[in-house]
Amino acid sequence: MKxxxxxxxxxxxxxxxxxxxxQLVDDKHPILKSHKHLFDDPAPSGPSAPPAMRARPAEQATADPGQARTLTPPAQTASQEAKGGEFDPSxxxxxxxxxxxxxxxxxxxxRVLAAEKASKGRTTVLGADLPKA
Known part of the structure; x- marks a missing residue:
């Protein structure tokens, strides 16, 4: 395979x-006669592969029936998790x-606007036009 x-x-x-x-092609594919320079051996993915190239287990994309899936909000950082998960605008x-x-x-x-006012006080944040909650 190439x-x-x-x-x-x-x-x-x-x-x-x-x-x-x-894309993988068979070693005997006719394209290799004219375009071999655009193909290479596939990268190893087993236990002998470098750590960055090893196959990783896939994330479960959905919850099981009757089970709620927990999501981590994209704005939450590791430092926020350590503080209890509150969003810190600073x-x-x-x-x-x-x-x-x-x-x-x-x-x-x-809460966030009060924290912003007490820390950085950015007018772009404090005066932002936000939709009704």
């Missing part, structure tokens, strides 16, 4: 044939704080 290292398209018998990065850029406030409920907005 793995394509660069996407490209060729014309065969009047029709386009596309090859994409990562640890974020102004645009990040505004994005967080757009999805926060009224009580959370009030």
């Amino acid at each position: 793995r394509c290292t660069e996407s490209f398209t060729i014309w065969r018998n009047g029709a386009p044939v596309a090859f994409t990065v990562g 640890e974020h850029t102004g645009p990040e704080v505004i994005e967080y406030l757009k999805t926060a409920d009224e009580d959370e907005r009030a």
Whole structure:
């Protein structure tokens, strides 16, 4: 097997044939006669592979029937988890704080805006036009 290292398209018998990065082809595939330079041996993925290339277990994408899936909010950082999970506006850029406030409920907005006023007091955050909670 060979793995394509660069996407490209060729014309065969009047029709386009596309090859994409990562696509595997058999060692005897006719494309290797003319475009061998665009293919390489597949990277090892077993226990003998370098740690960065080893296969990792897939994340479970959905909950089992009747089970609620817990999600980590994207704005939550490791330092926030250590503090109990509260969003701290002083640890974020102004645009990040505004994005967080757009999805926060009224009580959370009030808490975050008070924390912003007490710490950095950025007018871009304090005067942001936010939708009704």
